[in-house]
Amino acid sequence: MSKTIAINAGSSSLKWQLYQMPEETVLAKGIIERIGLDDAISTVKFDGRSESQTLSIKDHTVAVKLLLEDLKRFGIISDFSEITGVGHRVVAGGEIFKQSALVTDEVLAQVEELAALAPLHNPANAAGIRAFREILPDITSVVVFDTAFHASMPEVAYRYPLEDKYYTDYQVRKYGAHGTSHFYVAQQAADILGKPLEDLKLITAHIGNGVSLTAVDGGKSVDTSMGFTPLAGPMMGTRSGDIDPAIIPYLVEHVPGLDDAAAVINVLNKESGILGVTGRTNDMRDLEAGVEAGDPKCQLAYDMFADRLKKFIGQYLAVLNGADALVFTAGIGENAANLRAKIVEGLTWFGLDIDPEKNVFGTTGIISTDAARVKVLVVPTDEELVIARDVEALRG
Numbered sequence: 001m002s003k004t005i006a007i008n009a010g011s012s013s014l015k016w017q018l019y020q021m022p023e024e025t026v027l028a029k030g031i032i033e034r035i036g037l038d039d040a041i042s043t044v045k046f047d048g049r050s051e052s053q054t055l056s057i058k059d060h061t062v063a064v065k066l067l068l069e070d071l072k073r074f075g076i077i078s079d080f081s082e083i084t085g086v087g088h089r090v091v092a093g094g095e096i097f098k099q100s101a102l103v104t105d106e107v108l109a110q111v112e113e114l115a116a117l118a119p120l121h122n123p124a125n126a127a128g129i130r131a132f133r134e135i136l137p138d139i140t141s142v143v144v145f146d147t148a149f150h151a152s153m154p155e156v157a158y159r160y161p162l163e164d165k166y167y168t169d170y171q172v173r174k175y176g177a178h179g180t181s182h183f184y185v186a187q188q189a190a191d192i193l194g195k196p197l198e199d200l201k202l203i204t205a206h207i208g209n210g211v212s213l214t215a216v217d218g219g220k221s222v223d224t225s226m227g228f229t230p231l232a233g234p235m236m237g238t239r240s241g242d243i244d245p246a247i248i249p250y251l252v253e254h255v256p257g258l259d260d261a262a263a264v265i266n267v268l269n270k271e272s273g274i275l276g277v278t279g280r281t282n283d284m285r286d287l288e289a290g291v292e293a294g295d296p297k298c299q300l301a302y303d304m305f306a307d308r309l310k311k312f313i314g315q316y317l318a319v320l321n322g323a324d325a326l327v328f329t330a331g332i333g334e335n336a337a338n339l340r341a342k343i344v345e346g347l348t349w350f351g352l353d354i355d356p357e358k359n360v361f362g363t364t365g366i367i368s369t370d371a372a373r374v375k376v377l378v379v380p381t382d383e384e385l386v387i388a389r390d391v392e393a394l395r396g
């Protein structure tokens with residue numbers, strides 16, 4: 001009997017979930033936002049309650065102290081010693097980490113060095129790790145990498161068509177992301193389909209604010225849409241996804257205020273995608289409302305979003321030479337039934353076909369017709385559970 005906490009630290013936020021293991025019961029979860037500011041917000045959810053407070057939180061260490069104190073304050077734990085493990089989500093594992101690892105000084109240093117590959121994420125992830133090491137130094141501490149599931153990609157998929165030196169000397173290659181989510185929903189899909197994962201060809205579509213698709217052959221990632229960084233792939237909430245790279249120097253040359261490549265990349269990461277095309281929102285629910293109200297920019301963004309997803313599914317049908325199932329997951333994939341229908345509408349030639357009676361809001365499981373050659377599934381993702389399981393597995 002042990003309590004394990006899964007941590008997803010961002011630059012100014014820290015999401016957490018506390019599990020009773022090995023039962024995998026969620027005891028509590030929460031999020032601390034606006035870390036670094038005087039009006040940070042901490043929310044704790046447990047027993048059907050939601051408790052929020054606004055206070056000054058200087059850094060991640062203070063945030064971790066607060067969340068542990070809150071666990072005691074709300075009676076979720078009576079002593080810190082009940083927590084025996086912590087698992088940290090880390091975005092970039094580079095070529096070093098092909099699976100989850102126990103945190104050591106060396107591992108922590110490597111996570112920090114890999115910030116070159118994920119400058120927005122790895123430093124924040126490392127801050128979360130440091131905070132826990134300082135406060136609970138004796139518990140099992142594990143890092144779980146977003147990239148690890150994609151370590152099985154063949155070279156033909158992960159290499160860019162560039163001179164060798166850019167790969168060998170500069171590590172420029174496709175790493176992918178959202179690996180824990182793709183792995184989890186692939187496993188769940190196999191359970192739902194009642195077949196061993198080893199015998200299945202799946203396309204997993206993680207469609208949230210960030211979007212990535214993966215071709216999963218026999219339980220292994222063989223291609224994925226995020227690339228050297230999470231900017232690649234289909235259109236996303238605020239990210240452009242794939243564009244012609246020649247646009248970057250063109251914009252630097254012609255647009256006042258966009259003075260260098262970094263400024264353009266910032267636009268491509270934070271001001272593009274659904275937000276860029278609509279000019280007002282990055283949120284699918286707002287976008288759907290805009291479409292409903294007849295806003296032409298929203299309609300265009302919606303149509304583009306579906307179009308890019310459909311094209312990636314087409315790619316992966318080719319990569320896998322046909323698939324057993326397409327799996328929708330994450331905030332949009334799990335909830336936006338009309339979007340799912342629109343995407344699959346354009347893929348019927350390939351054997352996908354949605355049953356409108358099954359494809360309704362709130363549903364999970366199979367949503368394709370009985371006759372469909374390629375099944376379509378909705379599977380809620382659970383990255384935190386994968387993290388908690390990896391902590392257990394490495395606890396020894």
Ligand code: ADP
Pocket residue numbers: 207208209210237282283284285286330331332335336
């Ligand atoms: P993140 O990548 O930040 O983890 P999520 O997986 O939570 O993102 O997905 C966020 C997206 O899910 C938002 O665009 C949001 O509008 C969308 N979403 C959430 N609920 C619904 C819903 N009921 N219908 C349509 N979209 C939804």
